[in-house]
Amino acid sequence: MKSESNLEKVLNQGIFAVTGELGPPRGADANIVREKAKHLKGRVDAVNVTDNQTAMVRMASWAASILLIQEGLEPNYQMVCRDRNRIAMQSDILGASALGIHTMLCLSGDHQKFGDHPKSKKVYDLDSIQLIDMVRKMRDESKFLSGQDITQAPKMFIGAAENPFGQPYEFRVHRLAKKVAAGTDFIQTQCIYNMERFREWIKQANDMGLTDKVYILAGITPMKSLRMALYMKNSVPGLDVPDWVIKRLEGVDKKKQADEGIAIACEQIEEFKEMKGVAGVHLMLIEWEHKVPEITERAKLLPRPTCQ
Amino acid sequence: MIIATKKQLEDIKEMIKGYKKVLNVGCGGCTSVCLAGGQKEIEDLCTQLTICLKGDQVVFEINGFTVERQCEPHFLEELDEIVKPYDALLSMGCGAGVQFLAERYPEKPVFPALNTLFLGVNKDIGWYEERCKSCGDCVLGMTGGICPNAMCAKGLLNGPCGGPQDDHCEVDNEVPCAWVKIYERLKAQGRLDNIMKVCPAREWQDQVQGTLVLEAYRDRYAKKDK
Numbered sequence: 168m169k170s171e172s173n174l175e176k177v178l179n180q181g182i183f184a185v186t187g188e189l190g191p192p193r194g195a196d197a198n199i200v201r202e203k204a205k206h207l208k209g210r211v212d213a214v215n216v217t218d219n220q221t222a223m224v225r226m227a228s229w230a231a232s233i234l235l236i237q238e239g240l241e242p243n244y245q246m247v248c249r250d251r252n253r254i255a256m257q258s259d260i261l262g263a264s265a266l267g268i269h270t271m272l273c274l275s276g277d278h279q280k281f282g283d284h285p286k287s288k289k290v291y292d293l294d295s296i297q298l299i300d301m302v303r304k305m306r307d308e309s310k311f312l313s314g315q316d317i318t319q320a321p322k323m324f325i326g327a328a329e330n331p332f333g334q335p336y337e338f339r340v341h342r343l344a345k346k347v348a349a350g351t352d353f354i355q356t357q358c359i360y361n362m363e364r365f366r367e368w369i370k371q372a373n374d375m376g377l378t379d380k381v382y383i384l385a386g387i388t389p390m391k392s393l394r395m396a397l398y399m400k401n402s403v404p405g406l407d408v409p410d411w412v413i414k415r416l417e418g419v420d421k422k423k424q425a426d427e428g429i430a431i432a433c434e435q436i437e438e439f440k441e442m443k444g445v446a447g448v449h450l451m452l453i454e455w456e457h458k459v460p461e462i463t464e465r466a467k468l469l470p471r472p473t474c475q
Numbered sequence: 476m477i478i479a480t481k482k483q484l485e486d487i488k489e490m491i492k493g494y495k496k497v498l499n500v501g502c503g504g505c506t507s508v509c510l511a512g513g514q515k516e517i518e519d520l521c522t523q524l525t526i527c528l529k530g531d532q533v534v535f536e537i538n539g540f541t542v543e544r545q546c547e548p549h550f551l552e553e554l555d556e557i558v559k560p561y562d563a564l565l566s567m568g569c570g571a572g573v574q575f576l577a578e579r580y581p582e583k584p585v586f587p588a589l590n591t592l593f594l595g596v597n598k599d600i601g602w603y604e605e606r607c608k609s610c611g612d613c614v615l616g617m618t619g620g621i622c623p624n625a626m627c628a629k630g631l632l633n634g635p636c637g638g639p640q641d642d643h644c645e646v647d648n649e650v651p652c653a654w655v656k657i658y659e660r661l662k663a664q665g666r667l668d669n670i671m672k673v674c675p676a677r678e679w680q681d682q683v684q685g686t687l688v689l690e691a692y693r694d695r696y697a698k699k700d701k
Contacts, residue, residue: 249629253676275636278628278646289629296633297676312676330637335658341671342634349673357637404638404645 172269172324173241174213176474184447187211191226204238210463218245222282247276252292264321272326273298303350330357331368332407340371355449358388361407378444390428436466477505478603479589490586494563501541502568512567545572611680619660626653
């Protein structure tokens with residue numbers, strides 16, 4: 168074991184893993200985090216805690232992660248390259264490890280232009296792949312990026328994201344390979360709707376032997392409505408929503424669209440359970456955390472294992 | 476070349492108000508080429524300021540003078556006598572030019588009339604684009620002659636983020652994704668190997684003030700210091 172991460176234990180035992188997501192509040196209210204956590208507890212193996220997602224200021228991801236630990240959940244502490252240089256990142260990683268965070272996700276981060284401080288100064292001292300490499304070095308070599316010794320290494324289970332639908336398509340699997348070479352232990356993908364392209368991508372990853380070296384969790388975001396599906400299709404960069412998704416939502420009554428969205432997600436999860444190279448699913452229910460119990464139930468992902 | 480653009484007239488007016496006699500110094504170098512601070516722009520700004528400040532102030536005089544380049548000491552020499560009667564200087568050079576003027580005439584307030592934008596190219600008349608961050612550690616050999624530091628909104632070094640849409644940047648859909656271009660160019664040249672390996676964290680060379688003294692001149696300036 169590389170860490171004390173629950174997610175690592177689940178994946179190592181070959182159990183189909185389930186991760187969830189929680190966005191910290193835009194305020195100092197710990198109860199908001201605790202309330203959202205209730206919907207996730209016992210239903211996922213780890214919970215991604217986003218780091219100022221879409222560049223909107225929110226409660227620090229490490230702080231919300233600690234609140235989750237207090238509630239008996241395992242946080243997957245997200246860290247983006249946008250806001251911190253290598254000094255701050257390494258310092259935060261040591262602090263997170265000291266406070267009992269064992270799993271982290273290394274991301275570039277959304278550009279500040281999308282957020283509430285669009286004219287703030289970006290950092291990007293490192294990119295996401297260099298961040299992965301740095302955390303691996305801290306954990307495995309007990310060295311800072313500078314090469315100097317760490318007195319006690321942070322034992323992190325290292326995650327990263329990948330978007331099989333980003334351009335250029337043919338480079339995507341090679342970018343995955345770079346993340347694996349840098350030292351990522353698991354990957355959570357962008358929300359998947361275009362199953363055909365995802366199957367191609369995972370096949371490439373299988374053929375290159377990458378899925379023997381890294382656990383891949385397939386990203387799932389159920390559509391709440393036709394409106395959401397159209398927005399995701401037309402306005403969210405890097406997403407690929409095929410027409411069949413739109414047609415299925417159009418085909419049902421407006422009140423039944425959320426139900427249909429969940430049905431589609433459950434069908435996808437069934438396929439992922441059988442798909443070579445896929446080790447689990449990552450449920451991104453953005454401000455829809457209370458639906459996690461229903462989806463995990465309907466997708467037959469319960470009960471979650473208790474790993475020692 | 477260095478690309479600059481004129482500040483808002485209101486902002487320039489605010490900086491120089493209260494000064495009775497102002498010399499507006501143009502630059503025949505980069506800011507002249509990018510139509511921001513050459514002879515013509517000096518004349519236009521002097522006219523505009525005269526019109527808008529004459530009403531507010533009883534006494535106001537502004538004159539223009541364009542030097543060959545504001546970043547060269549020997550081109551500034553000719554200003555030494557000229558500046559004497561003026562209360563303040565306005566510079567239509569880049570930020571380096573403004574500072575070089577201020578350094579040469581420390582008793583005179585010097586104000587920038589331009590905002591210096593970037594190190595770029597002249598795509599066409601009146602169309603300039605950034606190309607270089609002068610980072611001091613050029614990676615263009617690896618990236619097929621396209622700078623990921625200057626051209627990628629996140630300055631990524633290991634390939635594109637997840638966001639390119641129709642080969643354009645997620646931050647601005649008018650701007651092509653630098654990494655899509657890098658990929659396409661290296662692919663066409665059969666050099667994709669360049670970007671298949673992890674590019675390690677950079678050792679940033681631009682985090683303190685840059686000074687370059689060529690080896691051959693080191694003795695000369697060491698003596699001068701003494």
